[in-house]
Amino acid sequence: MAAGRDREGGEAGALPALERLPAEQARDLFELTRAASVFEAAALDKSIDSMIGALPRPLRAVTKKIMFGGR
Numbered sequence: 001m002a003a004g005r006d007r008e009g010g011e012a013g014a015l016p017a018l019e020r021l022p023a024e025q026a027r028d029l030f031e032l033t034r035a036a037s038v039f040e041a042a043a044l045d046k047s048i049d050s051m052i053g054a055l056p057r058p059l060r061a062v063t064k065k066i067m068f069g070g071r
Contacts, residue, residue: 048067
């Protein structure tokens with residue numbers, strides 16, 4: 001997106017892409033981005049649990065501790 005370029009000295013007087021959106025559309029875009037981030041985190045957690053669950057039982061806790069520091 002050109003928003004970063006415009007803000008860092010692109011065209012003189014150009015507005016960043018997000019500032020050009022109406023408030024309602026900007027809010028919708030923010031909510032979609034936030035929902036996508038939450039979905040991505042949940043999918044990653046599910047994927048990690050599935051991968052660790054495929055390991056033999058004695059290795060599960062150790063692997064999780066090595067990968068994530070005991071979280």
